[in-house]
Amino acid sequence: MTRPKLIELVLKNLFSKPATVQFPYQKTDVEPDYRGIQYADLTKCTGCSLCAIECPAEAIKMIQIPPGYEGVNPLNKRMIYPLIDYGKCVYCYRCVKICPVNAFITTNKYDIAGASRPTSEELSLSTLKKVS
């Protein structure tokens, strides 16, 4: 019986700190250009709906911009914007690449799991100025 080959490595690991991280208390580091959540900048969006047509996961739906916001692109006559359902989204960034006015803002945020299904509503509307 020969000595097990891995024994040195196992002993070394016994006295070193764990390789895993305590997610979600400790974040895993991702690249700055990691394909995370994306949302439309409504000051640029023209409401052309191309992203909703092209989305392979059918995660984008065009909805009305609620009243009480200003700064919407004047070309957006119908006052609609893409609402991304992050539960359905596959993060292929087809919408980002296909947008004729490059209206999508990309982030490297990846931790979207939660009790409620998150959408891009809050992030997209934050690009506009709220009028009281």
Next chain:
Amino acid sequence: MAITKIVEVPLVIAEIPIGPQHPALHEPVMLKVYADGEEVVKVEVNTGYNHRGIEKLCEKNTYYKDLFIIGRVCGICNTVHTNCYVRALEYLLGLEPSPRAKYLRVLAMELERVHSHMLVNATMAEVIGFESLFMQIMLDREKVMKAKEILTGARVMADYMIVGGVRRDIDDAKKERIKDLLLKLRPRVEYYKKVFEEDETIVKRLVNVGRLKPVDVTLHSLVGPIARASDIRTDVRAEDKYDAYGEIPFNVVTRKEGDSWARMMVRWDEVLESINISLYILDHLPSDGNAVPDEKRLPRIFPAGDSYARAEAPRGELTYYVMSDGKSMNPYRVKIRTPSFNNIINSAFMYIGHSLADVPVILTSLDPCISCMERVTVVDLKNNTRYRVTVRELASGKV
């Protein structure tokens, strides 16, 4: 003296279902094993637990939506799937990507091959009960996952290929980081290769298990590392020289033993070969031409005709057949044939004569990818007809 009477001795043959959900299997496939005591006398491979109708889904969506659907046929080999489909579309259009795009495509595919082979070797360690080795290999696999994240923007789902090129370029800083990770990974892979060669547990469980003769490989159309481990020199990268493989020097790894151990060793050698290919690409990346085409300007309707592309996936030869009617924005037909389809369905003969404990080892050495291989085509050879079956009929086992 002539035989006057034949006495049949009744044997108690136990029928043991392994799967579709089983601790030794990682994906839903069912092996119905008939065992005489401990010895396997017959195996039936039952599939159909993961059929998602992807080929039909492709006919219902546009060419570009299909690109992302096809990436989800299989998570482990998604860039190879999309590359094969994209090349089929490029053959239809008569389009040639720039040299830089070709090199970047090969880089993505080789990084994927590294992590796929490391995964199956780790799984093999787990199946034979060597959990600490499994964890070590998975820990070092993180390096190549990180390299893939730097290159493509995601760890697994790369979505990297597009008609006419790739979807993102790399700069010098990224190139250096990928190179650094690969140089760190190489000594680890060499170490694991040595462990697989020398460790007594692994050698005892793998050597002489599921031995495949070269004639059996060709008879049953087995492909990929399984064929190469039985000394059949077949590799689509070397045969077709698609993308930049014609310009990159590499060896086709073969072994003569033909057992489960040889199949795993072929994979370790291919990992080292893939790391060398990746390092060569990072050193010799051409700077001419635009690698990233503008997705807004790509053609929506493809000319009428059909095209056929094949690629070397980590598990073997992968083929795509795309047919266009020239009018619609959707393909008329997309036919996928994955390597696991050949390797798993035709592998029932390999288990015979081995003990029950060897069944998961032989299955893992074939690197099954069930999500890849689930296709339904019913062909009645007697009447030479094809017909459709409903899900209900399939589920009830009437077909």
